[in-house]
Amino acid sequence: MALNHLPADFVWGASTAAYQIEGATKEDGRGPSVWDTFTARPGTVRDGHTGDVACDHYHRYEEDLSLMAEAGLTGYRFSIAWPRIQPTGTGEVNSPGLDFYDRLVDGLLAHGIEPVPTLFHWDLPQALEDDGGWLNRDTAYRFAEYTAIVADRLGDRVQKWITLNEPFIHMAWGYGLGIHAPGRTLFLDCLPVAHHQLLGHGLALGELRARGLQVLVANNCTPVWPASHSLADRAAARAYDHLHNRLFNDPILSGTYPDLSDFGADATLGGSVRGGDLELISAPLDAFGINYYKPTRIQAPASEGLPFEEAPIEGCRRTAFGWPVVPDGLRELLVGLKERYPALPPVYITENGCSVEDVVDADGTVRDLDRIDYLDTHLQAVDAAGTAEVAEAVKDAGRDGQRVKSVGAGHSFSPVAVAPGVQLRLDRLDGLRAVDRASGLVTVEAGMPLWKLGPLLAEHGLALEITGDIDRQTVSGAISTGTHGSGLRFGGIATQVRGLRLVLADGSVVDCSADERPQLSRAARVGLGALGLITEATLHTRFGCRPVRAGR
Incomplete structure (x- = not known):
């Protein structure tokens, strides 16, 4: 690939989530999270997978750091498991949990890799969920307290912090549709979850800023395409854009909520928004994180219910999840964000990647051509937007003067229930090698x-x-x-x-x-x-x- 805007300090990054890689869910004082409870319910996860072992990162992090260093990474985005720090989400601190992240950060720095922790990647302590979870405004204040604890321990070595990961996905899939933990099916009654997560972001931002630290958020963003030029399809696409993108981008970047009247909600989201909340939420960021996977094509609904209906995107290949692969959607997204938010801070592509049915050849080779092509074409899309950087580098370029600061490939290790095609003898894949735990031999891809x-x-x-x-x-x-x-x-x-x-x-x-x-x-x-x-x-x-x- 030819990337014409790569800076001299071009850097590669990777992105993971604690529950998907750490394992050790019952060790060293860690409390249960909503994902532990959710995956224990029969039928919630394919083949009954849980995160009890996952990639065993908790025990094998030193080996994992070596893999990252060998891959040439100089930035690593990981998430901190809240129930490992505060088993019930409040009160007493679990020192062994903090010790683990202490060792992880020190190990990253020793390898020349910058640590970029995410404070919340969906693994809410179950005790807080029992008290209402993110439907309860109090959870935002508990999140700020937890943020202060972790920042006090790691802030002397960690400069960049991400508050939330994909609050839309957690609200919609976790509280609205029940696909993710905590598995609630509240439909549109889940909207207060949006505001309380964003309030938590604003409160955590204040704690981090008070300690002189840099703050980001990682939002899942998608270009929204109307299925046709009809007024009905365009109106449906507008409604979806407001729900998926602007419900979480506007308060942070503009200090207001978008029009949600299509969903029967007013500007207070059912009374959730109080005086001073939006000022906290819209405090300036050091950078804005984007998780991009695919565009979304929307048509007018065929029946009553939601004011939109998703339509298939034809004519492109698909990932193992069935998601369409549309690299140019990333270029479209970056340009569109700059047009909508002229004061947009530097952008980090905090997640991008694809699920693939990995197949091991008779000679032990995993031919990773789909992932190679996926990352290649998406990097070219970033470059086409006028700038390209991967994990922590800075580049000022492009017709909009937009700075794109990172592309983090997620994940650097195969998370639980994501690589269904991997044979049992291969338990860890990092996009370059497969590691056979039994023999210790490596397979070069x-x-x-x-x-x-x-x-x-x-x-x-x-x-x-x-x-x-x-x-x-x-x-x-x-x-x-x-x-x-x-x-x-x-x-x-x-x-x-x-x-x-x-x-x-x-x-x-x-x-x-x-x-x-x-x-x-x-x-x-x-x-x-x-x-x-x-x-x-x-x-x-x-x-x-x-x-x-x-x-x-």
Whole structure:
């Protein structure tokens, strides 16, 4: 891909959620969350999955940090489990819970990765839910108290903080439709949840700002397309845009709520909004986080109920969730936000990614071409909006002068119930490698640049075997060791690889060491693209990579 607006300090990031990766739900004093209760109910989650173990990040975080560092990340967005800090959501602090995040932050910094914690990613302590959850205004004040506790412990090392993750999704799917925890089905009576979450954001913002810290929020945003040019479809699309996007963006960025009369609500959301609330909510942010996955196509409803109905988006491929893949929707979203909110602060793409039915080949390879293409095309969409950065970098560019500060790929490890195609022996996927917990062996995925394989090969005493129909593109310059014997150079690109074995499709073998200057014959030269050193998917599909024992 060609990204014309990448800054010199271009940085990669990843994004996760505590309940989806940590596990250890009953260890070290952690209290139950709404997700523990929800997943324990039969039939709520496919195949009865829970987060009791998940990716076991709580016990294996050091290994996970090494994976992040090997992947080249310099920013990591994670969420803090509120019930790990305050088991009942209020009162006494659970020190072992804080200790875990202390170690995590220190480990990230030791690897040169900036920690960016999210304070609430839907795992409300069950005790607070029993008292009404986010329907109860008091929960916003408890959230501010929890924020102060965590900021006091970590604020000396953590500068950027995200208050809420996707408050629309939590309101709609958790309280309105019952698809997510806590599993309530209140329909439009869930609207007070929106205001109380935003009030919690405003109160938490005040606590963080008082400590000199930077504050963001991560909203799920979607371009809304009317299914036709008819007045009815356009009115339905407007109503949906107000509910999904503007209900949560307007109060933060403009200090007002949008017109919700289509949903039978007034400006007070049923009396939830009180004097001074919007001033707290609209306090200036340091940056605005956007989670983008897809556009939404809307038509007029066929029956009474909601003032809109979702229509399918045709003519595009879909993720394993069935979501349409529309990279240009991200460009449209970024440009549209700047037009609607001229004073929009710098933007962070705090989540973007896709679910894929991962299939393990007979040779142990997971060919991750769908994810490679997804991230490639979405990065190009950001670039087309006039600017591109990934996880914490800053770039001023584009026709609107908008600054896009991050793209965080979510998730860096396969969360519970998200990767249904993964075979049992592969329990962790990070988009580059699969790790077999039983044997400790790693499987290199197609498309992994060779320069990222050097530390991996050296660590495990592995050589690299390239098999399959290798593209025979000729490249300038033979393959030779670096001038200081530190690795190989492919066409002048330092790979920092030792002990590399190349097995070509014609059967010829080249073993490379620091003491050799191996030359490939003219007939056997291999294109950079075929080796994964560039990201053209057409070349990635032509080969597979797998580790073999050195000296085989």
